[in-house]
Amino acid sequence: MSGNGPKKKTYQQLESEIKRLKTSALLSLFEKLFPPLFKWGGFVGIAKFSADAIIALSGKATSAAIDVNASAALNPGETPNAMEACETWPFWIAAISAIIATAAVSYGLNQRRLRRMAIEHLTPFKERWERSIDPNRTSSGLLADGSTNPEDE
């Protein structure tokens, strides 16, 4: 081979490259296994505790005590029509809270969608302007809307 061909890597260079690749592969394996296990495992745990609680409480006398305590916590003070308040307050509080929470989450998700649409719309102009100044401009490799590239998941 002539001297113009690609330069051969030394033993040390190859060794260090193998070490780097080994680290990268093991890290990638950990990232693919641990976070989903932890996240979905949380849901499984919650479902299990929820099922256990339902089984333990269904038809038992203890449920009455929980109800009384919860009502008492929501209606402090001794008013003459306390029983009436117990029946109406928790329902309305829960309903309004649920509506506000759902609306807030949906607002947040819609805002995120809008922001991604704005990024997708504006990014080409910025890229073109930057490339006119630096033709060798490097990219982050993200998608046009700024979200993670599926190849990097």
Added chain:
Amino acid sequence: MTAYPVIFYLLLAALWWLFFWAHADYRTDLLRFRIFVIRDQLFGYAAQGKIRFDDPAYVLTRQLLNGNLRFAHRLTLSNLLVLCALQQKYDPDSGGNFHARLNQALHGLELEQKKAISDIHAQLHHCMIAHVANVSPLLFPFAWPLKMAVKLHWLRTHRLTKQTRMRMEPIDAAIYDLGRQRDAYC
């Protein structure tokens, strides 16, 4: 009567989703936005003619920023701990090598240029630490008190980032390598 525990666990599941999906996605987007701002700052500095676009320090910093942008979703406490453990075992010199490469790149620069590049690295580290603290369920409770301490000047960010700079080098080295794997010119 069994409705209360069911509601409690449903709310717990909603909180779980909010933290590990919605909040984590938001923090990743916030981190990316902050890094884009830093990258624009670097680009602006070069566009003003204060540093060459092909200067090794500029190229290295840009690649580091690109790597961070690309892999921001993988920047979590558990991943960092595993990365550090793996690097200790398989590639203990990576941090030192990256430090040497950075120093070599900064060598020929003027003092003002060195200061600008170092400032960009410090800003990047600050963003990364804030992100990890906010997405980790273990560190999250301390994130707000720490932020308040910084806002009230009880803690100084530049001192914190200076202290963590050496510890960040192995992480920088890994992100730089990842960022270089597919350096898309487009």
